[in-house]
Amino acid sequence: MNRVRLLVFNPVLQVLDYRVPAGMAIEFGQLVMAPLGPRQVLGIVWEPDRLPGDEVPEAKLRPILEVLPAAPLSKALRGLIEWTADYYVAPMNSVARMALGSMAALRGGGTTTEYRLSGDEPRRLTPQRAAAMDALHGEQASIRELAALASVSEGVLRGMLGAGILEPVTVDLDRPYPRARPDHAPPALSELQDAAAQQLVGAVRSGGFTPFLLDGVTGSGKTECYFEAIAEAIQLGRQVLVLLPEIALTQNFLRRFEARFGTPPVLWHSSVKQSERRRAWRAIVSGEAQVVVGARSALFMPFKTLGLIVVDEAHEVSFKQDDGVRYNARDVAVIRARFEQAPVILASATPALESLQLAEAGVYTKIDLPDRFGGAQLPDVEIVDLRKEVPERGRWLAPRLVAKLTERLARGEQSLLFLNRRGYAPLTLCRHCGYRFQCPNCSAWLVEHRLSRRLACHHCGHETSTPEECPECHTGDCLVACGPGVERIADEVRELLPDARLAVVTSDTLNSPEKISAFVEAAEGKLIDVIVGTQLVTKGYHFPDLTLVGVVDADLGLEGGDLRAAERTYQQIAQVSGRAGRGEKPGEVLIQTRHPEAAVFAALAAGDRDAFYAAEAEARKDAGAPPFGRWAAIIVSSEDEAEAREAAKSIGAMAPNLPDVMVLGPAPAPLALLRGRYRYRLLINARRSAQLQDVIRAWLGQLQFAQGVRVAVDIDPYSFV
Numbered sequence: 001m002n003r004v005r006l007l008v009f010n011p012v013l014q015v016l017d018y019r020v021p022a023g024m025a026i027e028f029g030q031l032v033m034a035p036l037g038p039r040q041v042l043g044i045v046w047e048p049d050r051l052p053g054d055e056v057p058e059a060k061l062r063p064i065l066e067v068l069p070a071a072p073l074s075k076a077l078r079g080l081i082e083w084t085a086d087y088y089v090a091p092m093n094s095v096a097r098m099a100l101g102s103m104a105a106l107r108g109g110g111t112t113t114e115y116r117l118s119g120d121e122p123r124r125l126t127p128q129r130a131a132a133m134d135a136l137h138g139e140q141a142s143i144r145e146l147a148a149l150a151s152v153s154e155g156v157l158r159g160m161l162g163a164g165i166l167e168p169v170t171v172d173l174d175r176p177y178p179r180a181r182p183d184h185a186p187p188a189l190s191e192l193q194d195a196a197a198q199q200l201v202g203a204v205r206s207g208g209f210t211p212f213l214l215d216g217v218t219g220s221g222k223t224e225c226y227f228e229a230i231a232e233a234i235q236l237g238r239q240v241l242v243l244l245p246e247i248a249l250t251q252n253f254l255r256r257f258e259a260r261f262g263t264p265p266v267l268w269h270s271s272v273k274q275s276e277r278r279r280a281w282r283a284i285v286s287g288e289a290q291v292v293v294g295a296r297s298a299l300f301m302p303f304k305t306l307g308l309i310v311v312d313e314a315h316e317v318s319f320k321q322d323d324g325v326r327y328n329a330r331d332v333a334v335i336r337a338r339f340e341q342a343p344v345i346l347a348s349a350t351p352a353l354e355s356l357q358l359a360e361a362g363v364y365t366k367i368d369l370p371d372r373f374g375g376a377q378l379p380d381v382e383i384v385d386l387r388k389e390v391p392e393r394g395r396w397l398a399p400r401l402v403a404k405l406t407e408r409l410a411r412g413e414q415s416l417l418f419l420n421r422r423g424y425a426p427l428t429l430c431r432h433c434g435y436r437f438q439c440p441n442c443s444a445w446l447v448e449h450r451l452s453r454r455l456a457c458h459h460c461g462h463e464t465s466t467p468e469e470c471p472e473c474h475t476g477d478c479l480v481a482c483g484p485g486v487e488r489i490a491d492e493v494r495e496l497l498p499d500a501r502l503a504v505v506t507s508d509t510l511n512s513p514e515k516i517s518a519f520v521e522a523a524e525g526k527l528i529d530v531i532v533g534t535q536l537v538t539k540g541y542h543f544p545d546l547t548l549v550g551v552v553d554a555d556l557g558l559e560g561g562d563l564r565a566a567e568r569t570y571q572q573i574a575q576v577s578g579r580a581g582r583g584e585k586p587g588e589v590l591i592q593t594r595h596p597e598a599a600v601f602a603a604l605a606a607g608d609r610d611a612f613y614a615a616e617a618e619a620r621k622d623a624g625a626p627p628f629g630r631w632a633a634i635i636v637s638s639e640d641e642a643e644a645r646e647a648a649k650s651i652g653a654m655a656p657n658l659p660d661v662m663v664l665g666p667a668p669a670p671l672a673l674l675r676g677r678y679r680y681r682l683l684i685n686a687r688r689s690a691q692l693q694d695v696i697r698a699w700l701g702q703l704q705f706a707q708g709v710r711v712a713v714d715i716d717p718y719s720f721v
Contacts, residue, residue: 001026003061005051006034006043007093014093015053016043019061026064029072031106033065040065042103044073044096050082051092068106071285073099073302076339080300083335089693089713090325098300098325101281102274109174109282112275115157116140118167128156129165138514140169141273173278177266180290182231184262187224190374196367200229203343204236204308211334213314213359214347216369218578219376219542222347223253225369226310227260229345230291234261238307238342239284240291241298243329245316247271251516252540253293253312261291268294268301271513296321296329299336306340309333313539314346314355315571320718328716330355349578350571350609353616354627372582379549379580379587381605385596395492396484401550401590402496408548409500409529413585416531417489418538418576419552422458422506424450424488425481428466435472443673449508450487460675489552490532497530505533538576544583549576554593554601562720563625566600567616573604626716630686632696633714635669640708641678647709648680656699660687671721677710683720 004026006016018034020026030045073081077099085092100106117136125133135150143161147154160166189197196214203210216222233240244250247269258264266280266289283289287304296319311319311333319329330346337344346355346364359366372378389398397405397417408415427445429436437446439457446455448466456463469476481488490504503519510516522528523543531537531546557569573591581587593601603612621628634651638644648666655663665682672679686692696713705711 003058004032004045004064005048005053006032007046007051007096008034008036008041008043009093009097010036010041014091015051016041017053017056017061018043019058019063021063024064024067026067027072029074029078031068031070031072031100033068035062035065042100042106044078046078050078069108070106070282071302071304074304076306076336076341077300077302079339080332080336083339084325084327084332087693088325088327088715089696090327094325095300098297099302102278104173105278105281109172109278111170111172112142112278113168114140114142114171114275115146115161115166115168118164120164122163122165128152129160132156132160133165142275145273171275173275174282175279176288177283177290178263180234180261180263180265182234182261185260186231187227187260189224189228190221190371192369192371193221193225193373196369197225197228199365199367200226200343200345201232204229204232204238207307207341208343209338209341210343211337211358211364212343212345213351213355213364213366214345214369215351215356215359215366216347216349217372217378218349218575219372219378219582220349220369221373222349222369223256223312224373225367226312226345226347227257229308229343230310231261233308234290236307238305239287239289239303240308240310241301241303241306241333242291242293242310242312243296243299243319243333244293245295245313245318246536246540247295250293251513252520255520257291257293265291265293268292268298270295270297296327299329299332303340306336307342309337309340309342309344311344311346314348315350315352316539317568317718320716322714322719323712326712326714326717328718331716350574353567353613353620356613357617357627376582376584377586378607379577379589381577381589381591381607383596383601383605384590384592386592386594396489396552397492397496397550398590398592401592404548404588404590405493405497405500405530405550409497412526412545413548414523414526414529414531414543414546415548415550416533416537416546416576416579417493417550417552418533418573419484419486419489420534420556420572421483421485421553422449422508422534423447423456423485424491425483425485427482428455428479429482430470430473430475430478431480432470432475432478433473435470441673441676443671447485448481450481450491451504452508459671484552486532486534493530493532500529501527503528503531503533505531505537507534507536510536535572535576537579538572539578541579542582543579545585546579547581547585547587549580549587549589551576551589551591554591555595558595558598558600563620563623563631564718566598566612570600570604570609570612573600574609577604624685624687629688630684630690630692631717632684632686632692633717633720634682634684634696634700635712635714636666636680636682636709637674637677637712638706638709639677643706643708644678644680647705647711648682650703650705651682651700651711654699654703655682656695658690658695660690661692661695662686669721 033040081095085095132150132152230240254264284301358364384398425448428448442459577589636648652666662685666680669679669681
């Protein structure tokens with residue numbers, strides 16, 4: 001090759017041509033450095049016929065500067081990048097960036113310096129140093145990462161280093177991972193589990209693309225089944241990727257994985273420190289990483305010999321990314337498996353309607369696990385009509401649920417109260433003048449967090465301390481909390497059951513692997529009587545003595561006009577219900593609602609999932625909604641409201657007039673102000689026959705926007721705010 005075409009990581013340019021210097025060996029997928037003006041730019045060598053760009057005359061080509069010492073991105077991964085960019089109408093270089101580690105990882109291993117507490121405690125400590133020592137116990141990382149963990153400045157830590165409170169540690173960036181052993185602790189499987197496992201193992205052994213939907217009730221042992229497929233892949237020397245929807249689920253999964261294979265898997269998610277990310281990326285590229293467990297971003301890692309993909313809790317909404325490249329990891333995982341010619345397993349107790357439809361059509365191979373492992377029974381589900389069984393004044397738990405909690409406490413059994421709302425109350429107002437605390441950056445109310453005495457926006461992260469008086473009328477002792485959050489429910493339980501040992505489980509309280517592990521150990525050790533939690537506790541946990549689940553406000557998920565609201569509500573409540581009665585003791589679930597006639601609650605009470613999904617599918621078909629039709633959104637935003645509005649109007653004015661495409665809007669988004677940007681939305685509803693992405697590209701390609709305007713496309717949206 002005398003000349004090459006590069007996909008470059010530049011916000012303005014995507015494609016540039018360069019000359020290959022004499023003696024330099026180049027192949028497709030290689031990572032290189034090339035000149036761009038006075039600077040250098042990272043690029044990936046790409047097939048010219050697959051990367052459109054202007055042809056540059058030979059005489060004007062500048063030479064490649066350097067080939068980086070990292071393995072080329074495979075043809076399968078390059079195909080995935082192309083497909084993702086095309087399907088989600090995203091820049092190719094934005095997609096490709098997700099496949100790369102840091103520049104340090106691209107350039108090689110070597111060593112780095114991290115820091116930890118030395119064990120020396122000086123006689124006198126400043127308050128900041130004392131707080132940092134408490135926060136950094138057992139931690140080792142860079143100064144920047146330690147500063148973030150301890151919530152202090154880097155200067156404080158450098159002072160501690162100079163005082164001998166911190167010590168440097170040299171870390172080998174390419175030290176090998178312990179090897180997982182497929183025969184370490186094989187489980188005893190039931191007959192149904194064994195049949196399912198053998199089907200998955202056979203697909204791994206045969207190789208080739210086979211998509212599976214592993215549909216098993218909560219507690220049926222889905223994880224043990226796909227662990228056997230992982231064991232087979234390890235035995236054959238192939239790499240495995242397991243995607244989890246929540247980082248919080250990782251710790252529980254790690255314990256189970258280590259018990260089965262004798263060592264933890266390789267981790268990849270946003271909370272992994274930088275030196276570990278470099279180590280993991282290089283081990284993935286070299287093929288040394290046997291099993292990688294991570295969040296959705298792990299999907300684009302450059303595996304050398306990927307032989308199996310598992311998507312656990314495949315129905316989860318958090319697999320859809322809502323900024324940057326707006327992809328759905330569940331769907332992209334299937335496409336990656338197709339490019340890699342490997343099996344993919346979508347595991348769930350409550351599969352997405354789209355997955356069930358593909359299974360019914362024969363696109364996915366469906367494996368059913370209809371019974372719980374070990375003879376455990378699914379819990380009894382009862383509906384509590386809050387219009388008839390009214391909680392006491394100022395309380396949120398109905399008398400029947402309070403009585404059940406009291407019974408469980410007397411029997412030494414555990415209970416779980418579920419409310420998917422963090423904090424103490426979703427709205428705080430002044431009883432004197434009616435002033436409401438609103439986020440200055442978003443059109444959202446500030447949520448009161450009484451444990452930390454702060455008001456916080458759950459959209460942009462803005463925080464302020466809870467004031468002593470109303471900022472509008474300056475009246476003291478006049479602030480009223482409206483509605484319940486988990487902290488408020490926990491306070492109610494403390495008043496009703498003063499002897500009960502409580503745990504509040506949210507992303508605020510379990511914000512580190514250590515805290516998650518401590519919670520699991522306490523719950524398994526019967527040191528907790530009542531768990532009050534958000535969706536963080538709806539899946540992945542197995543507490544044999546947990547026999548009661550109370551859903552405090554089941555109607556919450558039905559609000560907001562989301563086309564998937566009923567499906568999400570069913571999935572969430574079914575998942576949290578599945579925490580009850582997983583051992584020998586029978587379980588019971590009470591669902592509090594003001595709409596007991598809703599089809600979703602009737603299906604939950606009757607245990608008739610198929611009837612619910614059939615009705616939901618019929619409603620979607622009538623509305624032309626997925627999986628029977630297509631949805632897309634165009635989100636226009638700017639820091640200037642008039643600028644955003646005019647840009648949205650210009651897009652609406654040029655909307656295509658096609659028989660199989662309907663455009664709704666523009667209109668202000670439900671969250672009209674988000675992180676300081678004003679937002680407008682257009683929704684597109686299209687038939688399956690429409691070439692939706694081509695239509696959107698041609699539509700937006702003819703328009704020019706002001707510099708401050710951002711236009712984002714969301715194919716198959718899950719969020720409508």
